[in-house]
Amino acid sequence: MNIAIIGAGVSGLTTAYYLSNGTLPEGSTITIYEKAPAVGGNANTFNINLPDGKGGIIPRWVDMGVNDFNKATYNHLVSLWQSIGIMNPDKSSSFCKPLINDESFSLSGGSLYRYTVEKDGSINVPLDGEASKYFLTKDLATLQAALKAWYIKWEKEGDAPLISVGEWAAQQGFSNEFIYANLYARINGMYYTQEQGSQALPPPANMPLWMVAHYYILQEGYGNAIENEEDVWSRQYFVNGSQTWLETFAGILQQTRGVTILYNYENLHVDLLPTGQPVVFNGDQQLGVFDRVIFATHADDTLNMMDFKTRVKDPMIDALKLFSYDTCNVVVHQDASVLPPKGDCNKTYNIHIYKYDSSQPTGYPYTITYIVNYHQNDPAAGINDPLFYVTVNPFTPIDPSLTLYQTNGQPAATTFKHVKLDANAMRAQVIIDTIQLHSPEARSFYYAGSFSRGAGLHEECIIQAIDIASKIINPFYVTKQTYVFNENGKSAPPDYILKALKRKEKKH
Ligand SMILES: Cc1cc2nc3c(=O)[nH]c(=O)nc-3n(C[C@H](O)[C@H](O)[C@H](O)COP(=O)(O)OP(=O)(O)OC[C@H]3O[C@@H](n4cnc5c(N)ncnc54)[C@H](O)[C@@H]3O)c2cc1C
Structure with missing residues (x-):
């Protein structure tokens, strides 16, 4: 054949x-x-020239699109890697390393609404931040419990409670802060559901609930200890x-x-x-x-x-x-203005969203900025190298003078297509x-x-x-x-x- x-x-x-x-x-x-x-x-991995700040150049690599997977949940990838001999039976591999999984959220437009989620799941809000630590901690715990309860109901009744994310979120009594600045932002980031100008898609509120489960379990490793004792560190970047x-x-x-x-x-x-x-x-x-x-x-x-x-x-x-498809623009740069001020939320990646407006339920555009030095902290690169960022779908154009270049002289920017x-x-x-x-x-x-x-x-x-x-x-x-x-x-x-x-x- x-x-x-x-x-x-x-x-x-x-x-x-x-x-x-x-x-x-x-x-x-x-x-x-x-x-x-x-x-x-x-x-798609680019080789880039990172200015060292002293007139020299540090060669680095940067993932423009795919950049991580989860060892606890990508079971087929794990067994493929083991069968081709690039992962050991204990799942260790020289091809991957744990991602620094601290994450930060902030609203665009210089707002002080920002917080970080630490390795152990605890929430930190900067002293001058507007976010409510109380609500966020409570809502994240409710999210875990609610997903579990939804599953048990599904099992007992033999049928999934097929409700939308919006209906479910309202039932759970999540704060609007959590729904609009966290839950929907992540769903947007994951499914490219509601980019600016894309009218053909449901807003996150209308999507089926299990999509939340899909994102949290498969990609983010939420409830990551579903197998063995693997924890949040099961999330890996590709060395x-x-x-x-x-x-x-x-x-x-x-x-x-x-x-x-x-x-x-x-x-x-x-x-x-x-x-x-x-x-x-x-x-x-x-x-x-x-x-x-x-x-x-x-x-x-x-x-x-x-x-x-x-x-x-x-x-x-x-x-x-x-x-149908949306495009996804990616640019590598050193424009620190896209990050929250004071460097207090800059460990790994940062999701910027517009301040939510409940009277405008269709508008939740987002942008994600990875700090590559931390997110993909290949020690060989030197953790004290100047910071550089990858921004997906920038809200505002990145200053061209701060855009980095590939070793072949081309700008380190590209466009992907993503199925809706x-x-x-x-x-x-x-x-x-x-x-x-x-x-x-x-x-x-x-x-x-x-x-x-x-x-x-x-x-x-x-x-x-x-x-x-x-x-x-x-x-x-x-x-x-x-x-x-x-x-x-x-x-x-x-x-x-x-x-x-x-x-x-x-x-x-
Ligand atoms: C920005 C972004 C980030 C992502 N991050 C992750 C992540 O972190 N983890 C994860 O698991 N998944 C991630 N994904 C999902 C990712 O797309 C899939 O995991 C996977 O890489 C898709 O592989 P593919 O082979 O189906 O398609 P592609 O990777 O798109 O490969 C298609 C291939 O076909 C070639 N091709 C296209 N047209 C033609 C033609 N006419 N003739 C010949 N060749 C052609 C292309 O050049 C390309 O090599 C991400 C996707 C995007 C867009």
Whole structure:
């Protein structure tokens, strides 16, 4: 069987890995075609020149997109790393280190509303800060307890209390301060749900409650001690950047799994032969006829590559059109004005949001600023190096004179696309899977990109890769989809969230 994979991000590479485990027929080939000159995609690490303040330059790396994972919850990533030999059985690895997980929140516009959450979960509010330590401490504890109670109710009644985040937050009696300056800010940050100008998405209040659980458990490691004794320090950054492990992984695929990776294929497109077989081109050049083509790209890029999309009436094409994207601008700089004053909230990252206005429930834009020296505190870099920051979606333009440069002379700035995780997207994931299972003609193409599974975090890309490899080997393999819809069309929590909560419940 000859397989083409388009895209060499984590989705494309992991799909190649699970396909090359010896279960394909003898003589099968796997070829990855990548547009860029390197693997990585959203796992994009820049090498930058950091001015040392004395006229010299310190070479550093910086993650522009993907920058952390959680050892306690990214179980598939952990077992993949262990099987390729870059993580030990005790989960130690030279490829990752604990993130400094102290976090700080502040409102934009010079407000004194700010606070930090320390390693042990305690709250610190600067003496001149407006935030209420009492409310924040109480609300964070309520959040934990309420998530647990929600899960128990779900278990006993056999049905999830499918309420929205807004309804649930009101029931819990959270302070507005907590809802607007913490809960919704984090949901925005995680799901890109309500960026300025994006009207098509629900505000956080209208999202399903389990999304809160998804964020806190999978990514942030909230309730992190769900397994073993791992704590908040399970959250890891990638030593030398997130692209590094994927480069190592690509080397392993080529050297030990016979996978071919080809770069700089900038004009790929795919058509169908009358036999229904896919044929891949780069510009005018035909690259080959394949038995299977796996798109490990974004949904919109995937559609753009399909020459047959206007010729063939195909429900799969309609499903791909259900995904929409926002952009996400990232800039590396030394503009300290984006941080809270006095350096009292600057240990790791800082989420800036506008001061909330309950009469304007659709306006919660946000920006996240990482202080790279602390957030990704690679000791080799020297903790006393001048501070530099990564800002995602800046509210105000960063002073160009304070923008840093890559070692290749280009500004250290980039733009990513991020799928909007709205109800259409969640439904489309289920539709794609259903079509794939029931329609033999759909099985020439598979969709591995991050849009195709859950919120598209690394862990979910790997789960999708395993499922796609299983489906190619056995077309009747049934995927346990992340989202489940009941008759009213409401979504239920992902299975692994429920499992994680269950483990947590047993432990306490
Ligand atoms: C700003 C940001 C931060 C994130 N942070 C995290 C994080 O900290 N932790 C986490 O787990 N997840 C994070 N994510 C989610 C992240 O997107 C996924 O975990 C994962 O990296 C997506 O991988 P992918 O392979 O599906 O897509 P991508 O990484 O986008 O890879 C797609 C690949 O396809 C290539 N390609 C595109 N079009 C074509 C074409 N026409 N022809 C050939 N090749 C093409 C691209 O060049 C790219 O290499 C973040 C996402 C963003 C946007």
